[in-house]
Amino acid sequence: MQFSIPTDLPGLLPFCAAAVTVLLGLFALFAPGLTLRALRLQPRETRPEAIGEPRSVIAGFWLGVGIVALLFFDQMFIQLCLGAGWLMSGFGRFVSILSDDGSTFVNWITCILMLLLAFAALAPAFGFVS
Template sequence: MPFPLPIDLVGWLSFAAACLTLLFGLIALFAPRIIFAVLRLQPRQSYPQAIGEARSTLAGFWLGVGLVGIFLFDQPFVQFCLGAGWLMSAFGRLVSILSDQGANLANWLFFLLMLALAGAALLPAFGLIG
């Protein structure tokens, strides 16, 4: 079965969002301490099993959605799912910025990255680009 690559901007946007999601998942699975460092989190010495949270919850979700997004990048439902996930992540980040005294450069950059990934998946899904 041949694996088709995107041939236009619409396909490449959602494909790129899925690839980045997959990349984040691979990093969370194989190097969870990097993800924790980027997110400025640190597991307690007395709870080393906390690393498993990055490997399961973060990596598992990102890998699953990223893989499906890569293989089915041209399906609107898949684009909606990928975009909605990143949009809700951006919303959670915004709530944190406004409610948790988290208005720092890193949080704003993560917020913009999440919005960009959401837009890359949702714009083609809604037919707003292409």
């Protein structure tokens, strides 16, 4: 298998979304405390194992999906998987904004970022960019 970097917009969008996903995953893997603070969470002193959640659940998923999407960015199914994941994450954030009294600047920026990553992955799959 040969690794290639895209040269056109339909390949570049999902590739960039995958790269951002991998970078976020690496950040969560190697800086779980900062990740929890960025997400406005903190482990309790009675539950120190909670620091493992960003490493396993968040970083593991983002790294797994992101690496596969980097390697196979030109496959429509991979673009759909990456885009659907970010779209549902953005939708969950939007529901939280509406129902959990979470209408803060950080939540809106995070929601917009997730939706932009979803668009970057889904646009080529649905033929919105050529």
